Every structure is written in C-alpha cells, then in structure tokens.
Amino acid sequence: MTTLLTDCTGNAMTGATAKDATAYDAALREFNSYMNDPVATIDTALAVNPDFIMGHVLKAELMISAWERSVVADVRAIRDTLLPMVDRATDRECGHIAAIDAWAAGDWRGYQSALDRVLIDNPRDLLALQAGHLSDFYHGDRDNLRGRVARALPAWSEQDPSYGHILGMQAFGLEECGDYARAEDTGRHALTLVPADGWAQHAVAHVMEMQARQPEAVAFMEDAADLWGRPGNALAVHNWWHTALFHLDQDQITGALKIYDSGVRPGSSEIQLEVIDAVAFLWRMHLRGLDVGDRWTELAALYTRSDEPGFYAFNDMHAMMAFAATGDRDGARRVLQATTAQATGTGTNADMSRRVGLAVVNGIDAFGRGVYAEAVEHLMPVRYAAHAFGGSHAQRDIIHRTVIEAALRAGQPHLATAMLQERVAIKRDCPFSWSWLARARSAEKNGGQKAA
Ligand SMILES: [Fe+2]
Numbered sequence: 234m235t236t237l238l239t240d241c242t243g244n245a246m247t248g249a250t251a252k253d254a255t256a257y258d259a260a261l262r263e264f265n266s267y268m269n270d271p272v273a274t275i276d277t278a279l280a281v282n283p284d285f286i287m288g289h290v291l292k293a294e295l296m297i298s299a300w301e302r303s304v305v306a307d308v309r310a311i312r313d314t315l316l317p318m319v320d321r322a323t324d325r326e327c328g329h330i331a332a333i334d335a336w337a338a339g340d341w342r343g344y345q346s347a348l349d350r351v352l353i354d355n356p357r358d359l360l361a362l363q364a365g366h367l368s369d370f371y372h373g374d375r376d377n378l379r380g381r382v383a384r385a386l387p388a389w390s391e392q393d394p395s396y397g398h399i400l401g402m403q404a405f406g407l408e409e410c411g412d413y414a415r416a417e418d419t420g421r422h423a424l425t426l427v428p429a430d431g432w433a434q435h436a437v438a439h440v441m442e443m444q445a446r447q448p449e450a451v452a453f454m455e456d457a458a459d460l461w462g463r464p465g466n467a468l469a470v471h472n473w474w475h476t477a478l479f480h481l482d483q484d485q486i487t488g489a490l491k492i493y494d495s496g497v498r499p500g501s502s503e504i505q506l507e508v509i510d511a512v513a514f515l516w517r518m519h520l521r522g523l524d525v526g527d528r529w530t531e532l533a534a535l536y537t538r539s540d541e542p543g544f545y546a547f548n549d550m551h552a553m554m555a556f557a558a559t560g561d562r563d564g565a566r567r568v569l570q571a572t573t574a575q576a577t578g579t580g581t582n583a584d585m586s587r588r589v590g591l592a593v594v595n596g597i598d599a600f601g602r603g604v605y606a607e608a609v610e611h612l613m614p615v616r617y618a619a620h621a622f623g624g625s626h627a628q629r630d631i632i633h634r635t636v637i638e639a640a641l642r643a644g645q646p647h648l649a650t651a652m653l654q655e656r657v658a659i660k661r662d663c664p665f666s667w668s669w670l671a672r673a674r675s676a677e678k679n680g681g682q683k684a685a
Contacts, residue, residue, distance in 0.1 A: 237323070240287070242357045242395070247322055248284040260291055261359060264298075265398040267431050267467040271295055286322050287360075289315050290329040294364040297336050297344070300371050301505040302544035305337070312337045325355045332364075339580030344368055349381060356388035359395055366402045371547075372581075373620035373629075379406030397426030401433030408439045409625060416440050429460040431468035438475045442627045445663035450479040462496070473497050474510040475627070478517070482665040486523060489514075493528070501531065505541060508532065509551040513631055516554045520638045533559040536568075543571025545582055546590025546622040550632075553594045557601025565598050585622040589615050593622075593632060600635060605643035612636040637669070646676035 237245035241258040249257070256278035263271035272295050279288045293311040296304040315330045322330065328351035335343030348365035352358055362385050369377040382403040389396055404420035407413075417440045423433035434457060441450035454461075454476040462469045473496025480489035498511040512532055518525050533555045536542070542552045549572045556564035572594045576586040596611030616636055619629045633652070640649040653670040660666050 240359075242359050242393070244287075244325060244355060244358050245323055246285070246287040247318075247326055248282065248286055249288075250282060250285075253278045253282055253285045253288060257285075257287060257291060260295075262395075264291075264295060264363060265359065265395055266427070266429065268463070269465045283314075284318070286315065286318050286326050287329075289318075290326065290333065291360055293333045294329070294360060297333070298364060298367045299504065299506065300367075300545055301548070302541050303503075303505075305544075308333065309337045325351055325358060328354070329361065339582065341368070341372065341581035343581075345372055345374070345377070349377070352381065352385055356385040359399075362399065363402070366406075369406075370625070371545075371623045373623040373625075375406070375409035375620065377406075379403070379410045379412075382406050391426070397423045397430055398432065400426065401430045401436055404433055404436035405439065408436050408443065411443075413440045413444060424457075428457070429463065429466075431461040431466055431472055434461045435468060435472055435475065438472065439625065439627055442475065442478065443660075445482070445660035445666070447479045447483050447663070451476065451483075454479065470497055470499075470502070470507045471510055474514060477514055478627075481514075481517060482663055484665065484668075486518075489518075490525070498528070501535075503535060503539070505545075505548050508535060509548060512551040512554050513628065516551075516558065516631060517634065519554075519558045520634055529555060529558050533561055533564060537561070537564055542568045543575050546572060546575065546585040546593075547624050549575075549586075549590055550593045550597060550622075553597040553601075557597050560601065565601060568594055569598060589619050589622040593619065596632075596639075597635065600639055603642075605639040606645070608639035609636055609643055609645065609648070612639065637673075641673055641676060646673050646679075649673040650677055 237247060238249045238251060238254045239245050240254060240261065246254060246257065256275055260271035260274035263269045263274060272292055275288050275292050278285055279292065289311050293308050296308050312333050315333065319327055319330055328347055332344045332347035332351065335347055345365065345368040348361050348368060352361040352365055355361065362382070365381050366378065369381060382399065386399065386403065389399055400419050400423035404416045404423060407416035407419060417437055420433045420437040423430055427433065438450060438454060441453065454472065461472050473492055477489045477492040477497055480492065493514055497514055502508065515525050515528055536552045536555050542549050549568055553565060553568045556568060572586050572590050575583050576591045592611045592615045596608045599607035599611060612632060613636055616632050619632050637649050637652045640652065650670065650673040653666065653673050656666045657670055
C-alpha cells in the first residue's frame with residue numbers, strides 16, 4: 234500500500250507529489266490570509282498533475298467562496314473532473330467532492346453540512362474549516378459560525394502557524410452570536426499571533442459596530458490599515474467599508490466618501506462581495522438624503538450588464554438598491570422577475586428568496602418608487618428573519634435602516650420612533666441613531682406629517 238503525502242496539517246492527499254503538496258500548502262496559506270491569488274497558485278500544480286484530487290477540491294472551494302453565478306460553470310467543470318476520481322479518493326476527499334457536487338447543483342445547505350461532516354471526522358482539515366466557515370456566513374448561520382470552529386479548535390494549538398487565523402474565525406462566530414467580550418478578546422489574541430489577519434481585524438470591527446464604538450473603531454482600523462489593507466488582500470475592500478461606516482455614523486461625511494473612493498470602490502471590480510459593499514455604503518447615504526455625486530451610475534450600469542440577479546437573494550437586495558437609487562425601472566423589474574422566479578424554484582436560494590429575498594427586493598423597490606408605506610409593509614415582517622438569506626448583522630442593518638426611514642417618510646413617525654427607541658437601546662452611543670430618533674420625535678410632535 235502506498236503512503237500518501239499529506240498537507241501541512243497532516244491530511245493525506247491522493248495523487249499528490251511533493252511539489253503538489255508544497256503548492257497546496259502555499260495556496261491554502263494564501264486563502265487563510267486572504268492574500269494574493271490562491272487559484273493561480275494551485276493551478277501551477279494542476280497544470281502538471283491533473284490527477285491531484287485535493288488540488289481540484291481546493292480550487293473548487295476557493296471559487297465557491299465567492300458565492301456568485303460567475304463561478305458556477307467552472308465549479309461544475311471541476312465537479313465533473315472529480316466525480317470519476319471518487320473510487321480512488323480517501324473518505325475525506327469523498328466528503329469534499331460530495332460537498333462540491335451539492336453546491337454545483339444549487340444545494341448550498343448540502344455543501345455546508347457536507348463540509349461540517351468532513352471537519353468533524355478531520356478537525357485538522359483547514360480547508361474544510363475555512364470553506365465551511367464562509368458557507369456559514371453565506372447562510373447567516375450564526376450558531377454554526379461559532380459552533381463549527383469550536384468543534385475543531387481542540388485539535389489545534391498555538392504552535393500551529395494557522396492558529397491565529399482559526400482564532401479569527403472563532404472571534405467572528407462569537408461576535409455574530411452576541412458574545413462581544415469573548416469575541417473581542419479572541420480577535421485581539423488572534424491579532425497578536427497574526428497581526429495582518431484581516432479576518433480577525435474584521436471580527437473586532439464587528440464588535441465595535443454592534444457596540445457603536447465608532448471613534449475607537451476608526452482608530453482601531455486606520456492605525457492597522459498598513460497590515461490588513463495591503464495590496465492583494467481580498468478583505469481590504471470590506472474592511473474599508475466597515476471603516477467608512479464608522480465615519481458615516483459620526484456624521485463625518487467627507488471622510489466617509491473619501492474612504493469610499495480610495496478603499497471601498499477604488500476601481501471597477503465586478504466581484505459581487507466588493508460590489509455589494511459599495512452599494513451598501515451608498516444606500517446608507519441615500520437613506521439620509523446625502524449627495525453622492527454620480528457614484529451610483531457605474532454600479533447600476535454594472536448590474537444592467539450582469540447576470541448575477543436571481544443567483545443569491547442577498548446580492549439581489551443590493552442590485553435592487555442600485556436600481557432604486559437611480560430610478561431605473563427596467564433594472565428594478567428585472568431584479569424583481571429574477572428573484573420571483575427563484576422563489577418558485579428549488580434549491581437553497583429558492584428557499585432564501587421565498588423566506589426573505591422577495592419581500593426585501595419588493596420593499597426596496599417600493600422605497601425607490603416613493604411608495605413608503607408599501608416599503609414598510611414588505612420589510613417589517615422580515616427584518617428579524619433576514620438572517621435566512623445570509624450576511625452579517627452589520628450588513629443586514631441596512632434593512633432596519635430602510636424600514637425606519639420608510640416609516641418616517643410614510644407619515645408613520647410613531648412606528649419610526651418605536652424602532653429608533655429599540656435602536657438606541659441597543660446602540661446607546663451611536664450619534665446618528667440618536668439624531669434620527671430626535672427627527673422621528675419631532676415628526677411625531679408635528680402630528681405625523683410626512684418627514685422630509
Ligand atoms: Fe463585515
């Protein structure tokens with residue numbers, strides 16, 4: 234019996250040469266730190282050895298982690314390469330292949346749970362851990378964001394070079410579960426081990442967002458931007474987005490826009506994860522009636538030529554925002570049709586669209602048409618159910634913001650005041666939330682006149 238070579242954390246890899254294992258470890262390290270182009274790195278091995286199963290697996294799961302339609306054809310092609318290899322694959326590799334097969338068929342929950350089983354049997358499978366962690370994020374599955382990492386963590390120690398990255402994942406899971414003190418401690422511990430870990434930095438930023446610690450958060454992010462914001466870091470745009478929000482909620486509008494131009498939208502990326510950050514920032518400005526110049530134009534044009542609508546309900550919400558903000562009725566109708574069609578289909582996104590996505594795109598569309606009472610009707614029932622279409626609490630806050638502003642503009646200041654009371658009770662130090670509450674109370678005193 235041939236002894237299989239292993240990856241850097243001890244997992245056997247069928248068909249791997251020593252060079253393949255080196256390339257795999259290098260690509261995995263890039264994935265762990267969200268640096269450079271791990272697909273290109275693993276491609277160097279696959280070009281020489283097309284029988285390297287975990288090379289194909291890694292490539293597929295890297296692509297899947299973008300969670301957008303543009304990768305589906307490539308993922309399916311890799312799935313087709315992998316399925317005939319199952320007979321000579323290890324159980325662990327078969328688990329990964331089953332996960333990829335599920336995702337390629339639109340069964341995202343199947344992908345999520347298959348990777349969970351792989352990790353339970355192989356807790357030192359760092360690919361299964363990180364790819365699974367990201368799938369938990371795309372499902373808005375806060376319990377598993379925390380639980381998946383917790384189940385694997387006893388198999389790791391501080392002597393492992395990847396330990397800091399794993400703590401960064403744990404910190405994010407703890408934060409999404411509302412365990413802010415432990416999340417911050419864990420994230421800061423991770424940063425002592427890997428100071429440039431953008432995911433750990435991001436987890437602590439989330440804690441500060443949820444606790445409305447904006448001034449401290451700006452310093453925390455900007456003082457370390459040389460580390461997490463290095464060229465080639467795939468999380469840099471998202472971390473700049475968080476930083477821009479910290480400025481925005483302190484009414485530092487010029488500073489926020491400057492970060493938008495330099496960090497959130499420095500180019501014309503069509504990566505959905507980056508596009509939605511741009512949209513999510515501009516929509517917060519839009520809700521406040523703040524001038525953003527012509528910044529919406531290129532985003533609406535991007536969505537007009539994109540076939541992404543109807544792939545992932547969370548992204549559909551953002552596409553609709555671009556069309557609602559620009560008054561593009563054709564674009565809005567296209568998103569509505571795409572999400573509606575999804576809601577009648579099968580697969581995980583169909584479920585997400587039925588449960589949340591369709592109500593949200595209808596609500597945003599109504600807001601864009603100025604029919605604010607209708608926006609409230611669509612958004613109120615799903616604002617606390619929206620985790621079902623993924624993202625983080627901080628990202629989904631945009632739904633709460635939209636429904637509050639819609640209530641104010643619909644001449645329902647009592648409702649807006651109630652929701653803002655709730656908001657300041659949670660975010661006691663958020664200056665913007667307090668000023669918004671004052672505006673709602675003023676509208677109430679004016680007898681419910683529609684607020685401008
Ligand atoms: Fe985030």
